[in-house]
Amino acid sequence: MKLIKLLAIMRIFVLSTGRSGSTTFARACQHIKNYSSGHEINAGIIGEDRYSYPDNHIESDNRLCWHLGQLHELYKDEDTVYIYIRREKNKIASSFMKRYFKPASIIDAFCEGIQQMPPEKLTKAERLEACHDYIDTLEANVRFFMSHKPNTFFMQLENIQEEFERFWEFIGAEGSLEAALEEFNKQHNASQKRKLHFLYRYKLLAKREIKHWRTTIEEQIKA
Numbered sequence: 526m527k528l529i530k531l532l533a534i535m536r537i538f539v540l541s542t543g544r545s546g547s548t549t550f551a552r553a554c555q556h557i558k559n560y561s562s563g564h565e566i567n568a569g570i571i572g573e574d575r576y577s578y579p580d581n582h583i584e585s586d587n588r589l590c591w592h593l594g595q596l597h598e599l600y601k602d603e604d605t606v607y608i609y610i611r612r613e614k615n616k617i618a619s620s621f622m623k624r625y626f627k628p629a630s631i632i633d634a635f636c637e638g639i640q641q642m643p644p645e646k647l648t649k650a651e652r653l654e655a656c657h658d659y660i661d662t663l664e665a666n667v668r669f670f671m672s673h674k675p676n677t678f679f680m681q682l683e684n685i686q687e688e689f690e691r692f693w694e695f696i697g698a699e700g701s702l703e704a705a706l707e708e709f710n711k712q713h714n715a716s717q718k719r720k721l722h723f724l725y726r727y728k729l730l731a732k733r734e735i736k737h738w739r740t741t742i743e744e745q746i747k748a
Contacts, residue, residue: 539585544620
């Protein structure tokens with residue numbers, strides 16, 4: 526934990542690899558009266574509005590790990606706090622293994638879009654290896670970013686209640702700490718049994734092929 530004197534107005538960004546209790550953390554923060562809180566409240570927004578958050582707000586969003594440059598440019602160090610929730614690596618990887626082939630899956634996007642390895646072509650062992658690679662990549666980027674920031678707070682999910690009490694004191698939270706801690710005894714956003722998404726996949730494939738066909742025709746006409 527590092528800190529400087531905090532201003533009256535600030536924003537707190539809760540980062541993680543995902544599958545690390547960020548949803549539950551956001552639920553716990555809803556019991557804080559002097560801060561608003563949310564979980565991925567700007568998901569689906571493109572542009573600067575994606576990074577626009579109210580004053581005195583706690584935002585829990587693991588995808589902000591891919592937008593650290595924008596956060597750096599938009600928010601001053603002296604009134605911004607960065608939280609990083611850690612979890613035992615094998616537990617994160619095991620949870621991500623259940624997220625393959627699901628709509629809006631970040632691990633699918635990482636494999637196909639960044640590593641250029643479509644998950645459909647990977648064996649189970651290779652998919653697990655990709656999960657570990659995803660975790661290592663994200664954590665290295667976040668560690669480097671936070672090492673240059675004055676207000677940082679690392680938390681361990683396996684010891685989250687004790688960590689949260691320190692966090693509560695750190696930000697000067699007001700409200701029901703007891704109710705907040707009770708949220709960690711509940712299960713939020715747990716990985717569920719994989720469902721089939723045939724209709725979703727067929728629609729997505731059709732849209733992509735139609736757009737590819739139209740773009741190809743337009744390019745040929747312009748040429």
